[in-house]
Amino acid sequence: MFVLVILVYGAVAALELWLWAERPWKKVLIYLLLTAAAAALASLIVVYGKLPVPEPIGFLGKLFKQWWQGGGKQ
Amino acid sequence: MKELVPDHQGMILVLMFIVGNTLVFPLGGLAGPDIWLAFLTATVLALPIILAMARVRSLMQGSTFFVGFERVLGKWPSRILAFLYGGFAWRLACYVVSDVSNFIQTVALPTTPPVVIATFLALLMLWAAKEGVEVLARFAVMVGKVVLAVLAIIFVLLLSQVDLGEFQPVLYNGFKPVLRGAFQILDFPFLETVVLFWVFDCFGRRVSPYKVFLPGFLAASLVLLIMVSTSLAVVGADRYALYYYPVWTAVGRINVSTFLTRLEAIVGVTFAIGSFVKMAVALLAASRCFAYAFGFSDYRFVVTPLAMGVIAGSRWFITTVLEVDQSAVETHSPDEIMFQVVIPLVVWAFAELKAKNGKANGSSQAGGGEEV
Amino acid sequence: MKRVNLVRLTILTLICVLLAGCWDYIEIETLEFVFGLGVDRVTPEYIVILEMVKTSGGGQHAQVEPKVLSTSSGSVSSGGAALSNVAGLRAFWPHAYVFLMSEQVAREGILDAVEYIARSRQVRGTVWVFVTKDCTVEEVFKSKPPVANSVSEHLNAISLMQENISGFIPLQVWELNQDLTKEGISPVLPTIRLVHERGELVPVVEGTAVLKGDRMVGWLDGHESDILCLLKGVFERGFFVINTEVGEHGRFPITYEIVGNQVDIKPLVKDGRPAAAIKLTMQFGVEEVGRAPINFRDMQQTDSVEAQLATHFKDRIRELLHKVQVEFNADVLGIGQLFRRKQPEAWRHFGSDWDVYFPDLPVELEVRCQVVLTGLSSAPLRVRD
Numbered sequence: 147m148f149v150l151v152i153l154v155y156g157a158v159a160a161l162e163l164w165l166w167a168e169r170p171w172k173k174v175l176i177y178l179l180l181t182a183a184a185a186a187l188a189s190l191i192v193v194y195g196k197l198p199v200p201e202p203i204g205f206l207g208k209l210f211k212q213w214w215q216g217g218g219k220q
Numbered sequence: 221m222k223e224l225v226p227d228h229q230g231m232i233l234v235l236m237f238i239v240g241n242t243l244v245f246p247l248g249g250l251a252g253p254d255i256w257l258a259f260l261t262a263t264v265l266a267l268p269i270i271l272a273m274a275r276v277r278s279l280m281q282g283s284t285f286f287v288g289f290e291r292v293l294g295k296w297p298s299r300i301l302a303f304l305y306g307g308f309a310w311r312l313a314c315y316v317v318s319d320v321s322n323f324i325q326t327v328a329l330p331t332t333p334p335v336v337i338a339t340f341l342a343l344l345m346l347w348a349a350k351e352g353v354e355v356l357a358r359f360a361v362m363v364g365k366v367v368l369a370v371l372a373i374i375f376v377l378l379l380s381q382v383d384l385g386e387f388q389p390v391l392y393n394g395f396k397p398v399l400r401g402a403f404q405i406l407d408f409p410f411l412e413t414v415v416l417f418w419v420f421d422c423f424g425r426r427v428s429p430y431k432v433f434l435p436g437f438l439a440a441s442l443v444l445l446i447m448v449s450t451s452l453a454v455v456g457a458d459r460y461a462l463y464y465y466p467v468w469t470a471v472g473r474i475n476v477s478t479f480l481t482r483l484e485a486i487v488g489v490t491f492a493i494g495s496f497v498k499m500a501v502a503l504l505a506a507s508r509c510f511a512y513a514f515g516f517s518d519y520r521f522v523v524t525p526l527a528m529g530v531i532a533g534s535r536w537f538i539t540t541v542l543e544v545d546q547s548a549v550e551t552h553s554p555d556e557i558m559f560q561v562v563i564p565l566v567v568w569a570f571a572e573l574k575a576k577n578g579k580a581n582g583s584s585q586a587g588g589g590e591e592v
Numbered sequence: 593m594k595r596v597n598l599v600r601l602t603i604l605t606l607i608c609v610l611l612a613g614c615w616d617y618i619e620i621e622t623l624e625f626v627f628g629l630g631v632d633r634v635t636p637e638y639i640v641i642l643e644m645v646k647t648s649g650g651g652q653h654a655q656v657e658p659k660v661l662s663t664s665s666g667s668v669s670s671g672g673a674a675l676s677n678v679a680g681l682r683a684f685w686p687h688a689y690v691f692l693m694s695e696q697v698a699r700e701g702i703l704d705a706v707e708y709i710a711r712s713r714q715v716r717g718t719v720w721v722f723v724t725k726d727c728t729v730e731e732v733f734k735s736k737p738p739v740a741n742s743v744s745e746h747l748n749a750i751s752l753m754q755e756n757i758s759g760f761i762p763l764q765v766w767e768l769n770q771d772l773t774k775e776g777i778s779p780v781l782p783t784i785r786l787v788h789e790r791g792e793l794v795p796v797v798e799g800t801a802v803l804k805g806d807r808m809v810g811w812l813d814g815h816e817s818d819i820l821c822l823l824k825g826v827f828e829r830g831f832f833v834i835n836t837e838v839g840e841h842g843r844f845p846i847t848y849e850i851v852g853n854q855v856d857i858k859p860l861v862k863d864g865r866p867a868a869a870i871k872l873t874m875q876f877g878v879e880e881v882g883r884a885p886i887n888f889r890d891m892q893q894t895d896s897v898e899a900q901l902a903t904h905f906k907d908r909i910r911e912l913l914h915k916v917q918v919e920f921n922a923d924v925l926g927i928g929q930l931f932r933r934k935q936p937e938a939w940r941h942f943g944s945d946w947d948v949y950f951p952d953l954p955v956e957l958e959v960r961c962q963v964v965l966t967g968l969s970s971a972p973l974r975v976r977d
Contacts, residue, residue: 155528162524173521176514180525188532197536206554327713389936456770472717473766481718 147192155185222284223421227431229357230420233501234436236360236367237416239443240498241316242409243371244323244468244491245548247448249461251401253387255452258401259445263438265402266410269561270437272568273417277429279571284422286512292571299513301563302418306509308559309415310526313502314533315547317341320495321534322541327468327488338534341499346527348500349507350520353419356500363493370490371443374483375450377474382453408548409444411560413437418505464545503527624681627658628744629672629715630692630729631705637664638704640671641692643733643744644679658742660733668708685714689748691721691765692729692784698801698808702781703772710769717766720751723801725783725811732784735793743795747784750797758830759798759814761821772806776928776939776946779803780820783811804922812915819905819912822872823925825855831879834904836886836897844884848876848901851965859931860956861938866949868927869956872909876901877965881972888970894963901961909957917951927953 159181163169190197225233251258280288289298320341321334329337348356391398413433423429451470452460463469471487474480504519506526511519538544628643641662648655661678665671676683697705709715724732737746751762760782771779783799800812800820812820821828829850836846852875860867878888888894916924923929928946932939942949 158524158528166521173516176516177521177525180510180522181528184525184529184532187529187536191532191535196539199537201555203554203558206558209554330713385933388933389939392932392936455766456773458773458775459770469717469766475718482716 148189151189151192152185155181155188223352223354224424225354225357225420225432227424227428229361230423230428230432231436231439232364233353233357233360233419233497234413234416234433235440235443236364236494236497237501238409238413238437238440239367240409240494240496241319241491242444243447243494244465244487245319245408245545246461246463246466247408247444247548248401248405250404251398252393252461253389253452253457254391254398255401255457255460256387256445256449257391257398258405259441259448261398261402262405262410263441263445266406266413266437266441269411269564270413270433271430272564273414274429274433276564276568276571277417277420277423277433278426279575281423281426281428285418285420285508286517288422292574293567299515301567302509303513304563305415305418305559306506306513308555309418309502309505309509310529310533311537312412312415313345313499313506313526313530314537316495316499316502317530317534318538319544319548320492320499322538322544323465323488323491326464326541327484335531335535338531341496342527342531344496345500345503345530346523348496349504349523349527352520353421353504356497356504360497363497367490367494368443370486371447374471374474374487375446377476377480377483378450378454378470380476381470381473382450383456384453386453386457387449405444407553407556407560410437410441411556414560414564415502415505417564418509419501464541499530503530618682618684622682623684624676624679625684625687626672627688627742628690628692628733628747629668629688629709629719630694630724630733631668631697632662632694632729634697634700634704638667638671639664639730640668640675641730641733642672642675642683643742644675644681644683645742646681656741658744660730662730668705669712685712686716688715688719689744690751691715691719692732693721693723693781694729695723695725695801695808698723698781698803701806702803702808703806706765706768709765715765717764717769719765720748721763721765721768721781722747722784722797723781723808725785725799725801727784727786731786731793732795735786735795737794738789738792746795747797751782755827756829757797758818758821758828760800760817761824761826762797774926774929775943776923776930776932777926778805778922778924780812780924781808782817802916802920802922802924804920809920809922810915812912815908816912816915819908820924822850822853822874822905823855823857823870823909823912825853827853834901836884836900838884838886839893839896841885844882844886846878846882846884846886846897847880848963849879849965851875851877857925857927857930859927859935859938861935862954865954866931866938866942867954867956868930869958870909871958871960872905873960873962874901874905875962875964878963878967883972885972887972888963888966898961898963901963902959905961906957906959909959913955917953921947921951923950 159178163174163177248255248258248262276292280292283291286298293301317338321337324337325332325334348359420432423432447467451467454470454473455463455466460466468484468487472482472484474483503523503526507519507523510526511522538547624644624646626642627645630641632639632641639662641660643658643660645656645658659679661675663671663674663678665674672683691706691709693702693705706721709719733743735743737743740746740749750757754760754762761780762782763780768779768781771777780803781801782797783801784795784797785799786793787796798814798817800817801808802810802812818828818830821830832848832850833845834848835843837843854873856871858869860869886893886897916922923946928943928950932943
């Protein structure tokens with residue numbers, strides 16, 4: 147499954163790149179980077195099932211909860 | 221290349237974006253029978269932010285979005301913001317795709333893996349996003365007619381099942397539930413409108429942003445208020461919040477002399493179309509933001525990777541219908557407050573300051589970036 | 593241009609390939625339609641009964657033959673699923689018409705039985721719910737309706753004709769669901785009996801099972817159910833044969849049909865205690881007078897009939913109210929709910945002790961009857977002396 151996902155993402159990327167009229171290296175680089183990121187995410191999900199979602203400002207949430215006592219309760 | 225959306229089309233796009241995937245969820249369920257009050261409260265609370273967005277867009281009149289935005293905020297701050305909002309819009313696209321694929325799995329195709337549905341949706345929205353905002357807006361106008369007509373018909377048919385007593389007693393538990401319901405509605409879907417701020421490339425006239433955002437938002441609010449209140453009056457205030465899909469359930473009750481029944485499928489189709497507009501807009505916003513953040517004015521080349529990412533992302537943030545429900549009902553998560561309230565207001569404040577300075581210094585606009 | 597075409601071709605091909613094999617497609621030949629579902633017992637094990645229908649042939653000549661299967665299982669849904677094995681076909685739920693419970697299940701609490709139906713995404717919320725009286729669910733499903741192909745269709749047809757048949761109040765799952773959730777209202781369910789008809793057992797729907805919470809506390813017969821219909825504002829066209837006094841000629845049985853009924857229940861607070869005022873307005877048609885020498889052009893006679901009707905219904909309503917208030921202590925009219933809606937402050941006060949207040953809740957009663965139709969003739973049939 148893992149291999150299949152990588153292959154599919156790679157194939158789609160290759161196909162689209164081939165369709166481009168011109169290929170400035172900057173664009174190609176960013177395109178490949180983003181595709182790689184998407185493929186990495188997909189394959190991680192395929193392999194591990196449930197991934198934790200990063201919460202860069204999650205600490206703020208805890209702060210809000212403290213301010214608003216019982217905010218989540220009836 | 222300027223992409224200009226006529227005002228009325230933009231308005232419909234806003235309307236479809238907000239109504240889009242929201243209809244079937246128990247919006248504002250915390251408010252119980254006072255749901256209509258929660259809607260009115262949420263509308264009033266959302267207006268300042270909608271107006272602030274419109275005002276900022278109005279201030280950069282004439283120029284395309286990112287040129288105008290750089291003039292207001294400076295180069296690097298606007299790039300950073302674009303990157304952040306790109307992520308926010310991309311996550312929204314993932315959410316919407318999750319919503320739809322889980323909905324389809326729950327009510328129609330129990331054994332089809334959601335990822336298959338997500339893949340089809342991703343393909344479709346990839347296409348739509350590549351066509352650009354003009355095409356999307358025209359598409360919104362086209363399907364908007366269908367969606368609104370269907371909703372109107374459903375509303376009329378539901379009237380026979382409505383029990384107005386469900387709205388009584390008013391404010392039995394005080395104003396707090398109303399407020400909590402209003403926050404639910406603000407968080408999803410009202411203030412998700414911030415994503416649209418990044419989508420429109422440029423507007424026709426100085427008043428255009430107001431003419432697009434304000435009526436679009438108010439009309440969407442009205443449509444949702446009517447549909448949600450009606451279905452609450454049909455399924456019962458006590459049951460409304462407990463269903464995953466109250467509108468769907470309510471429509472299942474429609475029975476016109478045993479011959480016109482089982483109309484749920486129509487709601488499903490409406491939901492799918494509306495969601496499609498929303499996810500395409502979100503993907504478009506994400507692509508525009510990311511492309512700009514990396515320093516390109518043309519965004520089309522990043523659409524495909526982002527759309528492929530959405531397929532994965534739709535299985536990442538949310539996987540089951542329980543989590544869909546949670547994300548639709550949960551309120552005041554910090555990142556959403558950040559993106560939907562704080563940053564828009566800060567941007568507006570800067571834009572306002574800038575406009576004042578600009579007037580004071582004549583037409584000089586140079587060096588705007590360094591001040592920030 | 594060529595490349596664009598290629599992309600289109602690719603997308604189209606992909607869609608064709610992927611969509612053609614729709615994941616959830618089901619061959620109709622492998623389906624067995626569940627028309628009716630019932631629970632005979634909940635403890636110690638669920639006994640689940642299905643009436644399934646297999647269609648054969650097609651078009652105008654399509655044949656349906658019902659089969660009744662039953663199994664014991666740990667829950668309703670698992671029992672239903674297990675019966676797919678017995679049937680050798682996949683049970684298809686969205687076409688279910690009825691859900692039946694035996695008296696034993698109703699007495700022990702219906703929640704165990706109906707929870708699945710209320711939650712399920714396959715069984716629709718419009719399924720009719722019944723309680724069987726003096727018979728089991730299995731017996732009902734195995735009985736022979738004279739016309740309909742299956743018992744479930746028979747019951748469905750009866751429920752749809754409630755207006756004209758009267759004697760029961762049909763109820764769908766979603767309504768039951770609401771009544772169970774709401775404060776200040778007790779659910780009622782229609783009941784099924786078996787009657788003998790030409791040597792066969794035939795199911796009829798008549799009467800009402802009164803619930804308190806989710807437990808059945810008593811029965812109402814067909815006549816009482818008619819009155820309950822009127823008080824709940826359910827439209828019905830019931831026939832009533834009432835011994836009516838006609839002038840000095842004595843009493844004659846006259847048949848009246850209800851052609852319109854409106855009810856207005858007002859929650860009141862009197863001397864710090866809850867009370868209610870019921871105002872019932874009915875329009876009648878005279879269907880049959882038999883030998884009664886009554887002329888409806890005579891206003892005096894009409895007025896007298898209307899007054900007698902009002903008294904008659906008043907008495908019947910009092911009897912019913914006594915039964916539900918004192919015997920069952922079950923607020924089937926939802927007066928408590930009306931309190932909550934119309935007098936929220938009072939409900940805040942009384943609500944938690946509603947069981948205490950309800951049995952001796954004073955009810956003011958106003959009944960107005962009006963004769964609006966007398967068939968095609970205002971005078972009785974004259975027989976020449």
